[in-house]
Amino acid sequence: MSSDEVNGSAVGAAVDRMAGAVPEPGSAKRDPILVADGVKRSFGGLTAVDVEHLEVQRGTITALIGPNGAGKSTLFNLLTGFDRVDGGEWSFEGRGINGRRGHQVARAGMVRTFQLTKALTRMTVLDNMLLGAPGQTGERMAGAFLRPVWGRQEKVNTEKALELLERFKLIDKRRDMAGALSGGQRKLLEMARALMTDPSMIMLDEPMAGVNPALVQSLLHHITSLRDEGKTVLFVEHDMDVIMGISDWIVVLAQGQVIAEGRPSDIRSNQQVIDAYLGAQDVEGEDQGSGDE
Numbered sequence: 152m153s154s155d156e157v158n159g160s161a162v163g164a165a166v167d168r169m170a171g172a173v174p175e176p177g178s179a180k181r182d183p184i185l186v187a188d189g190v191k192r193s194f195g196g197l198t199a200v201d202v203e204h205l206e207v208q209r210g211t212i213t214a215l216i217g218p219n220g221a222g223k224s225t226l227f228n229l230l231t232g233f234d235r236v237d238g239g240e241w242s243f244e245g246r247g248i249n250g251r252r253g254h255q256v257a258r259a260g261m262v263r264t265f266q267l268t269k270a271l272t273r274m275t276v277l278d279n280m281l282l283g284a285p286g287q288t289g290e291r292m293a294g295a296f297l298r299p300v301w302g303r304q305e306k307v308n309t310e311k312a313l314e315l316l317e318r319f320k321l322i323d324k325r326r327d328m329a330g331a332l333s334g335g336q337r338k339l340l341e342m343a344r345a346l347m348t349d350p351s352m353i354m355l356d357e358p359m360a361g362v363n364p365a366l367v368q369s370l371l372h373h374i375t376s377l378r379d380e381g382k383t384v385l386f387v388e389h390d391m392d393v394i395m396g397i398s399d400w401i402v403v404l405a406q407g408q409v410i411a412e413g414r415p416s417d418i419r420s421n422q423q424v425i426d427a428y429l430g431a432q433d434v435e436g437e438d439q440g441s442g443d444e
């Protein structure tokens with residue numbers, strides 16, 4: 152699949168969503184939705200993440216790339232409250248959110264996708280969606296007198312879940328166990344579930360891994376649609392065609408640090424990135440099958 156095929160008309164030349172951004176590590180953005188400073192995390196003697204400054208432009212698709220072990224997933228975990236930093240701070244929509252837990256970060260509007268764990272694969276697709284629903288009033292304020300409120304909320308959540316399943320073409324699977332879905336369908340379900348809280352930013356960790364080519368197209372379409380609706384997408388991915396095709400901006404991480412940032416054209420020709428990542432990527436790519444699980 153070529154970059155152009157992936158690209159389609161989604162990243163047309165007409166819109167430069169990154170206008171004014173300079174292609175260099177830590178570059179300032181016109182209207183950043185996420186700003187991180189001095190974010191650090193070590194495991195024993197290993198520095199996994201050491202990001203001096205990072206801004207993510209609102210309403211864009213930003214890719215976070217880098218070699219295996221560069222710290223991409225760890226950075227995701229830190230920013231979304233699923234791991235604790237050793238130092239640093241970051242703000243989302245202008246509000247400091249470091250120290251907040253995962254569900255609080257999600258409530259603030261920043262969600263990330265998670266692989267469906269074994270336990271969740273034994274639940275139906277619809278129940279998986281309902282787990283992603285915002286503020287379970289019934290659970291928080293248990294009491295018989297609140298049952299009507301609970302019931303109403305459940306109805307709203309169910310309607311929303313069904314709408315999203317329709318959008319992600321999983322509606323016919325709603326009563327199936329999530330474990331019966333193909334790898335690609337699970338990725339769609341993860342994305343749909345993340346949208347239950349109406350986030351303004353969605354973070355996807357390797358959304359294309361293990362997905363067959365037909366569903367890759369569908370996932371790409373959903374990602375660009377989210378951006379076109381005004382949401383911000385930050386994603387980790389290894390497939391260079393996908394990255395170059397849909398990203399408005401690319402951030403390159405190596406050994407925990409941002410070593411480069413820029414538009415796809417900047418990154419493709421950046422010698423430091425070629426040395427640290429792209430040179431080895433082709434070789435790695437040969438080993439990475441893309442069949443559905």
Ligand SMILES: Nc1ncnc2c1ncn2[C@@H]1O[C@H](COP(=O)(O)OP(=O)(O)OP(=O)(O)O)[C@@H](O)[C@H]1O
Nearest residue numbers: 194197198199217218219220221222223224225226
């Ligand atoms: N919980 C942990 N305990 C110890 N070391 C960890 C832990 N989590 C991550 N690491 C280490 O931190 C480094 C960064 O890992 P991370 O998974 O963030 O990299 P990555 O860029 O996401 O890699 P990949 O592309 O392979 O998923 C690696 O050396 C990894 O072994």
